[in-house]
Amino acid sequence: MVNNCPYYQRRVVCETTIKGIVMFGHRHHRLFVATSLALAASLSLIACSSGSSGSDPVAGSATESSSVTEGTTAVPVAEPQKISVAFNATGDFPEPKATLTAAKASFEAENPGVTVELQEEVAADDAYHTKLQLRLQSGSDVPDVMYYSPGWLDADAAAGYLAPLDDGLAQWADWEAQFPEAVRIGAKSADGHIYGVPMAANDIGIWYSKDTFKAAGLPENWEPKTWADLRTAAETIKAKVPGAIPAHLYAGKASGVTDAIMKTFQPLLYGTGDTLYDFETNKWVKADKGFLDTMTFISQTYKDGLTAKTADVLSPNVWSFIGPWMKEAKLGFVPDGNWMSFAWIKGGPNEWPEWGDRLGVTAMPTQTGGGEGKVTMALRGAVMVKSAKSKSPELAMRFLEHVTNKTNSLSISVNSSQLAVRLDVAADPAYKNRPGVAEFTNMLKYAKYLPLAEEADKVYNLLADLIEQVALGKMTPEKSVTEYNSKIEALVGKDKYKG
Amino acid sequence: MQSVAVAGESPARRSSARRPPGRGVSRWLVPMAPALVLLSVFVVVPIGYAFYIAFTNTRLTGREALHPEWVGLDNFRRLIDSGDLSNSVWLTLIFVLGSALIGQNVVGFSLALLTAHRRRLVVSIVGTTVLAAYVFPEIVPGFMWTSFLSENGVLNETLGLLHLPKQQMLIDQPIVGVILADIWRASAFSMLVYTAALGDIPEDLMDAAKVDGASYLRTLWHVTIPLLRRTAFTNLMLITLPTMSVFTMIFALTGGGPGHESETLPMLMYNQAFKLQDLAYGTAISLVLLGFGAVLSVIYVVLLRPGAER
Numbered sequence: 001m002v003n004n005c006p007y008y009q010r011r012v013v014c015e016t017t018i019k020g021i022v023m024f025g026h027r028h029h030r031l032f033v034a035t036s037l038a039l040a041a042s043l044s045l046i047a048c049s050s051g052s053s054g055s056d057p058v059a060g061s062a063t064e065s066s067s068v069t070e071g072t073t074a075v076p077v078a079e080p081q082k083i084s085v086a087f088n089a090t091g092d093f094p095e096p097k098a099t100l101t102a103a104k105a106s107f108e109a110e111n112p113g114v115t116v117e118l119q120e121e122v123a124a125d126d127a128y129h130t131k132l133q134l135r136l137q138s139g140s141d142v143p144d145v146m147y148y149s150p151g152w153l154d155a156d157a158a159a160g161y162l163a164p165l166d167d168g169l170a171q172w173a174d175w176e177a178q179f180p181e182a183v184r185i186g187a188k189s190a191d192g193h194i195y196g197v198p199m200a201a202n203d204i205g206i207w208y209s210k211d212t213f214k215a216a217g218l219p220e221n222w223e224p225k226t227w228a229d230l231r232t233a234a235e236t237i238k239a240k241v242p243g244a245i246p247a248h249l250y251a252g253k254a255s256g257v258t259d260a261i262m263k264t265f266q267p268l269l270y271g272t273g274d275t276l277y278d279f280e281t282n283k284w285v286k287a288d289k290g291f292l293d294t295m296t297f298i299s300q301t302y303k304d305g306l307t308a309k310t311a312d313v314l315s316p317n318v319w320s321f322i323g324p325w326m327k328e329a330k331l332g333f334v335p336d337g338n339w340m341s342f343a344w345i346k347g348g349p350n351e352w353p354e355w356g357d358r359l360g361v362t363a364m365p366t367q368t369g370g371g372e373g374k375v376t377m378a379l380r381g382a383v384m385v386k387s388a389k390s391k392s393p394e395l396a397m398r399f400l401e402h403v404t405n406k407t408n409s410l411s412i413s414v415n416s417s418q419l420a421v422r423l424d425v426a427a428d429p430a431y432k433n434r435p436g437v438a439e440f441t442n443m444l445k446y447a448k449y450l451p452l453a454e455e456a457d458k459v460y461n462l463l464a465d466l467i468e469q470v471a472l473g474k475m476t477p478e479k480s481v482t483e484y485n486s487k488i489e490a491l492v493g494k495d496k497y498k499g
Numbered sequence: 500m501q502s503v504a505v506a507g508e509s510p511a512r513r514s515s516a517r518r519p520p521g522r523g524v525s526r527w528l529v530p531m532a533p534a535l536v537l538l539s540v541f542v543v544v545p546i547g548y549a550f551y552i553a554f555t556n557t558r559l560t561g562r563e564a565l566h567p568e569w570v571g572l573d574n575f576r577r578l579i580d581s582g583d584l585s586n587s588v589w590l591t592l593i594f595v596l597g598s599a600l601i602g603q604n605v606v607g608f609s610l611a612l613l614t615a616h617r618r619r620l621v622v623s624i625v626g627t628t629v630l631a632a633y634v635f636p637e638i639v640p641g642f643m644w645t646s647f648l649s650e651n652g653v654l655n656e657t658l659g660l661l662h663l664p665k666q667q668m669l670i671d672q673p674i675v676g677v678i679l680a681d682i683w684r685a686s687a688f689s690m691l692v693y694t695a696a697l698g699d700i701p702e703d704l705m706d707a708a709k710v711d712g713a714s715y716l717r718t719l720w721h722v723t724i725p726l727l728r729r730t731a732f733t734n735l736m737l738i739t740l741p742t743m744s745v746f747t748m749i750f751a752l753t754g755g756g757p758g759h760e761s762e763t764l765p766m767l768m769y770n771q772a773f774k775l776q777d778l779a780y781g782t783a784i785s786l787v788l789l790g791f792g793a794v795l796s797v798i799y800v801v802l803l804r805p806g807a808e809r
Contacts, residue, residue: 130773133559152560159564210763254754257774310670311650314757461775469758 032153058437082115083399087147088128089120092320092349093342095416096147096199096382099423103403104412110402119143124316125256135338136161136387136401145399150380151258153196154189154454163386164193168397174405178422186380190282190453196383199402200418204263204377205443207322208360211329216240222333223362225369227271227297230333234306237332245325246306248334251471254316257457257464262377262450263335265467268294270375270448271366276459283498284451284459287484293367293471295477302390303469305318310472323350337365337379338440341417356435363443378447381418455492462487532630553783559776567779574783586789587767588805591743591791593674594681594763602682602734607689607725612719614690616750628688643752644680645669648752673753674731680746686742689734692721696730697723729803736799740792764788 085104087096097120104116121128136142137154148156156162164253175184187194210220216237222229234246250263269276271396274290277283293411300309308331309430312318322344325331327350342348344355352358363374384403386396402408410425412418419440420426431437451459469475475483489497528535538566553574557567578584610629614622632640647653649668655665668676700723708718749755755762755770763772764784772781 126774130559130776132522133776137559137564158561158562159558162562254756309650310757311667312733316668361560457560457776465758468756472757475757 003216004374015353031443036370040046042462046322051338054333076430079394081111081113081392081395082117083144083390083392083396084117084119084146085145085399086119086121086132086143088125089122089152092323092348093416093464095342095412095418097411098415099199099408100147100403103399103408105400106407107399107481111272111398125149133159133161136389139389142387142389144387144392144396146385146387147160148383148385150196150197150198150383151450151452151456153383153385156450157189157191157193157195158454161388162195163388163390164195164384165169165197165395165400166194168400169194169197170402172401174196174401175423178406178424180421180423183421187383196385197400197402198381198383198421199409199412200381200416201421202381202418203380203440203443204267204335204337204364204379205440205446206333206335206362206364207340208327208333208362209329209331210358210360212237212241212244212332213360215244216332220360224365225373226365229365231301231306231379234301234332235304238304238306241332242368244330245308246332247301248308248317248318248322248325248331249301249471250313250314250335251298251302251307251467252314252318253468254314255318257460258450259319260464260467260471261377261460263337264298265294265463266448266450267335267364267375267377268297268367270377271364271371273371276463277456278498279449279451281498282453283496284455284488284492285498286488287481290367291484292477295467295480298467299470299473299477301344305470313471314468327352327355338419338436339417340433341436342415345417347415361443363435372446374443374446375448376443376446378444378449380452381421453496455496458491459488462491523775527773549782549785552779553786555779557779558780559773559778563775570779574780575787577780578783578787583759583767583771584784585760587784588787588791590674590761591763594678594745595739595742597674597678598681598685598745599738600735602678603686603689603738604731604741606682606686607691608693608731608735610686610690612723613699614694617767618759629687632684635684637684637745637747638751640680640684641748644676644683644748645726647679648676669753669758673757677749677752677761680752681742681745683740684748688738692729692730692734692737696727700726732799732803736803739795739799743792743795744788749791764791 008379020443043237053124085100087100089097092220102116104118107116108114123131129149132143132146133156137159153162157164179187179198183198184194187196187198189195204223208222213220213222213233216233217240218233218236220231225234230247237244237246250260252260266276271291272290272293275285275289277481278285308314308318308321315321319336319340320343322331322334322336322340326334327344340360341355343350344359346350346353366375378488384400386400387395404422406422406424406428409420409422410428410431411419413425413431414434417434417436419437420428420431450456462484466480467477470477470480552567554569554571555567556563556570556573560566610625614625645652648666649655650665650667658665668679704722705718706727708722713721744765745763746769749761749763749766750769753761755766759767765788768781768784768788770781771777771784
């Protein structure tokens with residue numbers, strides 16, 4: 001239309017066009033208005049509904065199949081000897097691309113005639129997940145195998161997108177032999193089926209910079225026992241180390257809805273003795289004193305200027321700032337995942353050979369030191385899943401086993417600093433001698449879990465919104481409690497709410 | 500371009516309509532069939548489907564994705580009860596008022612006025628510059644403005660050089676930030692419309708005003724602006740509807756945040772449908788957006804009715 005008209009060279013044409021439209025507008029008001037309305041309306045709606053056609057091929061498919069030519073399969077088989085594997089790549093984070101690329105090559109070498117097509121999405125987790133959901137919902141152009149976050153499993157399984165893997169895993173010798181019972185039980189969804197094979201595990205502890213602590217006159221072997229200790233350390237850093245960010249508490253929605261919940265809110269809330277979810281009855285509970293105390297702690301920390309700048313807190317890439325902040329001793333401490341060290345290892349975005357000596361790791365203390373004294377959020381790491389609509393379910397299952405074998409599992413744990421789920425990986429020197437591994441593994445004795453029930457995403461969307469508003473000072477902690485309690489029952493449904 | 504073609508054909512079609520009909524329906528149905536099929540496949544069906552979804556509890560995940568249920572007006576009730584709607588409607592009104600009605604309109608008119616009857620070179624330079632912003636896909640100005648307004652952006656660096664306090668508009672007043680960016684991007688269209696209309700004003704009227712001793716401002720107020728009134732209406736109509744549904748620009752600049760402070764209706768629709776995975780609720784919001792478009796259009800139709808003025 002008009003905006004495609006190169007103005008400078010063909011000004012006359014442009015002006016004539018505009019005049020034409022204007023004159024047409026004068027002459028045929030109704031028709032013109034009706035057309036504009038129809039256009040505007042259909043555009044806004046098409047934007048919403050076109051997603052469900054989901055037929056666009058994934059942009060930037062990483063590696064095209066190289067050597068394998070089609071038709072070389074000797075034995076005629078029922079299902080296509082080609083599978084597609086979808087995964088996402090975010091910023092500097094090396095996995096799962098590196099491991100999947102290697103797994104593709106070795107899988108194709110072991111199985112002549114088989115083609116593995118890698119479909120890389122350059123997108124953050126939430127956007128990647130939405131795109132997958134749209135493809136899965138449309139039922140056409142569905143990837144056979146997908147790299148998944150465990151938080152998505154229950155809801156997407158209920159939606160019929162994922163295939164249960166119980167039978168396949170039962171026939172796989174490694175499953176019983178190498179995956180500890182806790183991992184195997186933990187892999188089960190609420191409906192009793194297993195939908196994802198775990199690649200790694202993770203937990204949340206507090207990373208602190210010994211350089212910053214030294215500059216502030218704080219102990220280099222820090223072990224906070226209460227929330228007050230956290231406050232004191234942050235206040236000391238603020239007073240003694242100008243320019244340093246005393247503490248970073250994740251509170252923004254942009255980097256991922258569950259970020260602020262699993263790294264900030266839940267570790268604090270468990271430390272008050274309260275919970276969001278009753279794992280015994282599988283029901284959600286109402287916000288109480290612990291909820292209020294947690295929100296108050298977040299609110300106070302932000303209000304007193306003990307955290308990073310608002311622009312950074314709200315950035316979708318805030319997680320990638322931690323690496324350089326720590327390396328340059330610009331940050332005091334941050335509750336974050338064990339995987340953060342991917343930033344400093346060889347080949348990482350902020351290589352720092354001395355990181356193992358200059359950074360400390362400690363577990364999050366409880367509010368007053370009560371209970372077990374510490375809280376560790378234990379997270380199921382990324383999983384590989386099989387689509388329910390896969391046209392090559394057998395081959396897909398074999399690829400799942402291949403990508404979670406010792407070699408590949410070790411590769412992902414080492415490349416991206418994640419904890420092992422396989423016994424043979426955990427025993428491998430290349431894994432167990434790495435800095436941080438021992439601390440984050442020992443911390444698991446205080447393990448608490450993030451509820452991942454089918455309706456959890458609805459709760460987290462609400463909660464993440466409340467945390468962000470409380471941190472920015474746009475909502476009082478008290479108001480966040482009333483907001484939460486007024487909405488939670490309707491969100492999860494009466495039968496899932498305990499009160 | 501298409502509109503011009505239709506404009507040219509229109510009189511011919513009207514005269515042919517007066518002729519006695521030939522072989523009945525097929526006379527117009529056959530030539531129009533491709534257009535009707537395309538329209539129904541790409542416009543009518545999606546809109547109808549959206550209408551249907553808005554009354555169910557369809558989600559992108561969970562059991563509602565597999566077995567959506569009819570929930571009647573629940574989505575609309577929730578929209579009103581939750582306060583999402585009032586916030587977004589308010590922000591959309593501010594955005595349309597600030598960007599289209601005031602911003603683009605005034606900036607576009609001023610640019611047209613300032614470049615009218617200037618040297619070719621000046622007109623070319625100004626025209627090309629302004630239009631460049633308009634021909635880029637929205638995402639490009641979106642990123643440009645993000646970096647312009649960001650903490651270490653061009654604006655803050657410049658303010659720093661001048662020893663002025665720094666701004667963080669995208670956090671403190673996000674709606675102002677997106678309005679400014681949208682004015683910058685979209686004013687070119689209004690400029691083109693007004694440039695064309697200004698060229699149509701008869702020279703003798705201007706000369707007459709000059710002979711009567713009218714100053715430039717008086718001529719502007721009593722001759723130019725009254726003559727441009729209908730153009731202004733048409734222009735407003737052309738820019739209001741697209742401005743109301745601006746998505747990419749706001750998405751790139753703020754994503755609707757912080758909190759919900761720049762969550763206009765299209766942003767709310769996207770966030771609910773695709774970020775919070777509530778497809779049905781998002782679709783209900785799109786119907787509200789459609790309703791607003793319809794109301795605005797009716798207002799313009801009434802205002803533009805032949806004989807409504809004069």
